[in-house]
Amino acid sequence: MNRRRFFTFGAGSVAAAALGACDSFGPKSATSLLRYAERKNERLERWLFNTGSRNDFGKGARLSGRAFPRYFVSKTIPMWNEAERGMWRLEVGGAVRQPLSLTLDDLMKMRSVSQRVDHFCVEGWTARAEWTGVRVSELARAAGATSDAQYVDFQSFDSDYHESWDIDSALHPQTLVAYGMDRAMLGPGHGAPARVHSPVKLGYKNTKYLTRILFMPTRAGGYWSDRGYEWYGGV
């Protein structure tokens, strides 16, 4: 009977703990375990990452068009104010032989790519658009990224928004600095004048309102990565 009472009591306690844990963040002591799992998952994901992987859908598939959500972290839509800040330029620097400072015209004169790909949001939805822009790998080549460039930080003028990437994902052929969306110039709700877009990373890794691409030997976290979302965020 004692044993039975022990088990009854034990099962009751476990059930109570489980119910009490509902809608909670879970025990604080689990944080280090979750971090450990994330590090191990990242190692696996980077090992799985295949530069030959492609996201593609047929020409006939419908694009999301106006249903493509707009998103930014500032209180209002970030707009580049030329009167205050001068002409917008994309800086490419860090571990490179030849830092670049590109106007939108400069960018548009580079070899461009148009691709219809999915946008994978961390929330679980996807949207489809046709993106036009320059491959990050093209920019890395133009700037002469060195072997120190193991990570890339994509910085923006949307408050302090930025996200750093592993170099392999950044150099994936479907990772673009996009200035066009659905055959029009990128709109202010989608990151104008230029943004990062890639199907190999979750949406929050794709910095909008891009100002700077910094090649680095170490990672630099990111806006959402520093707030609890996975740093790797690979798809």
Next chain:
Amino acid sequence: MTSSQSEPSLGSPANALSPAAGPAVSGATTEQHVHPRHHWVVRLTHWVNVVALGLMITSGLRIFNAYPAFARRGETFCCYPFAGKPIPAALTFGGWLAGARNWHFAAMWLLFVNGVIYVAFIYLHGEWRDLVPRRGDPRDMWEMVKFYLFARRNHPHQGKHNALQKSAYFSMPILGALAVLTGIAIWKPVQFAPLTNALGGYVWARYWHFLVMLGLVLLSVVHVVMVFAVDPYSLRSMITGGYDESKSPEARNARPFFWRRPRPAPRSEGGLGT
């Protein structure tokens, strides 16, 4: 029917031979019928699975609540009538999307490794024989349904599990494997694009993942209800491993919510023939 012959009635030899029913005596006789039923590996993986599945389902529902729908932006989705309605927070775990994702992507290893250990163990140790479907199973399942619906007097004869249990316990690891497969398809829809495409694309893969979860929830809920409604004595066998055969549903002729008191077992199985 042999099963009707083994059905106890007041005048049956089994009852006539039973000792003059002091509780202590009958207690001693039932203890003799306690046999080891579940190996400790099965018991351990069972309870680890309770934790792992619980974490995966509740954190998964919290992830789902970030976009409680299936349609791609700008499109419609045929087959989910509750689009836009979040799952009640009390059924979720993780607190917010990132927290739930962290739990989901950590607990998935617990579920996966535990599942692999369980399946490998029952394969190597022979328990799979009690679960693998056999040709007579559909008929036996039908007989069980008839018995549960009072369309049949006597509990069908069974082995370790009845035919309905067998089908449920056999489905569980299959659904688990499907959960892993559909989960990989929505975790890495670009790296494993062929897998995701084979499931109909990301939107459908996410839907299959959700349906598999519903299947696991359904099986688990029915399983727990039936444990308490038909065979509460089996709880002991999943904790200490021992099972009292004289209290089995077959021995008690028990239907869900209709228990018969355990009866003293016949002295020998050949009793009817002699």
